[in-house]
Amino acid sequence: MTQQPFTAAALRGAVDLSSLKRPAPTAGPAAGPTAGGAPGAAAADAGGPGASGVVAEGTDASLRDVVGASTRYPVVLVLWSSRLAQSADLVRTFTAVAERYAGRFQLVTIDVDRNPAVLQAFQVQAVPVCFALVQGQPVPLFEGVQPEAQVTAIVDQVLALAAQHGVTGRVPGAGADTAADADGDDAAEPPLPPLHQKAFEAIEADDLETAAAAYREALAHNPADAEARLGLAQVGLLQRTKGVDPQAARAAAAAAPDDVDAQILVADLDLLGGHIEDAFRRLIDTVRVTADADRNAVREHLVELFDVVGPTDERVVRARKSLMSALF
Structure with a gap:
């Protein structure tokens, strides 16, 4: 899994959680500090995931509450395993970022070894893996470990996506609020x-x-x-x-492969629909068959699409190399 474009289309059912059932309470151990030593707040309970503040531990039982909370403020899920050291490293990195953002999003960490229903719901093949939740809809972010700078860039894109959908609330009990209370500043x-x-x-x-x-x-x-x-x-x-007929646009592009405007429009549609590599490939191919002002227009548009997807996405990195090859 790689980073997705954070546009309105990103909320179109990336992961289906509709079948997730809240399991009955068991007498098993409560979620808490794990053997892997990953940082995090106490497990979120059915009373609401926000109770733990900016960082919370999620469970099979609390996931529906976490999903509900994402209609008020953005949530980032980190699915990890206490058996894997790199998982704990990512949790620590995300925790540092979450605390710095002081409640603009909530970080929820879920140990998949203890929560098999979450593992099944997200169809996870490997951990660690990260998802955003906005308006109750999951958006895949990335799989594996990323450095803090890239995590920060991804969080910025999640916040921008959330804002597009009117999700701009702050996490109750967030660190900044707690610090203000401690200073006597309301x-x-x-x-x-x-x-x-x-x-x-x-x-x-x-x-x-x-x-x-x-x-x-x-x-x-x-x-x-x-x-x-x-x-x-x-x-x-x-x-x-906005208002474009996708079929008509694709037909026009197919009929005129050297029509820069037609190729750009279909690339936009591809990107909006999540077909990122198709969008990049189309414009790089157009760069190869154009010259002068037309070629520069395509190049500039492709660079703008790189901004939409995000500079750290590996597909952007690969496309930049292909673009350089096409230009020179």
């Missing part, structure tokens, strides 16, 4: 940057032009604003494909 969490908030609200209202304008203004103020750059790329993808 001030509320600072809001999102105004332009980001404006963009998120516009997306929720299906006002993509206003959202794009807000992101462009944010980038004008801070060209290094990675979240605004990602948001603008995603909004652009939604704008270009």
Whole structure:
């Protein structure tokens, strides 16, 4: 499993949890610190996954509550095994990131050795593996271990996806809230940057032009604003494909393989539908058969799609190499 594009299409049933049953309580040991020594809060119980704050341990019994919580704030699931040291390493990395984000998402770690129903529901073949939950829908993130910088980049994309779907709440009892209470400061969490908030609200209202304008203004103020750059790329993808007839678009592209606009539109549709490698391949092939301004237009569009998928995705890395080969 590799990182997915975090667009609206990412929520279209990536994993089916509808058959997951809440198991009856057993007299077995309660979830707690594991033999692997992975960090984490006490196990989330049926009373609500948010009770443990920004990091919680999930179980077969609590997963439905975790899914429900994802309608209020984004959730990242790390499925791991206490028998594998690298699993514990990823949990530690994600815990550090979650604590730094202070409640903008909840990290839920689940030891699959103790929770076979979760293992079956997600059809996991290997651990560690990570999923996002947004509006109750799972989105595959990645399999294996990633360094903290890449985990952070992926979390930023999850937050952008969540914002597109109006999921911008904070985790109850998050670290930042606890720290404020300890200091005797009851001030509320600072809001999102105004332009980001404006963009998120516009997306929720299906006002993509206003959202794009807000992101462009944010980038004008801070060209290094990675979240605004990602948001603008995603909004652009939604704008270009809104109201398009996919069959007609594909027929037009097939009839005119050297029509740059037609090839770009089908690549956008492919990306929005999750066919990432097909989108990249189409544009790289178009680069090979075009020249001058047309070739540059295709190249620039492909680079923009790289931003939508994310620079750390291995498919982007491979496509960048193929693009260089096609150009030179």
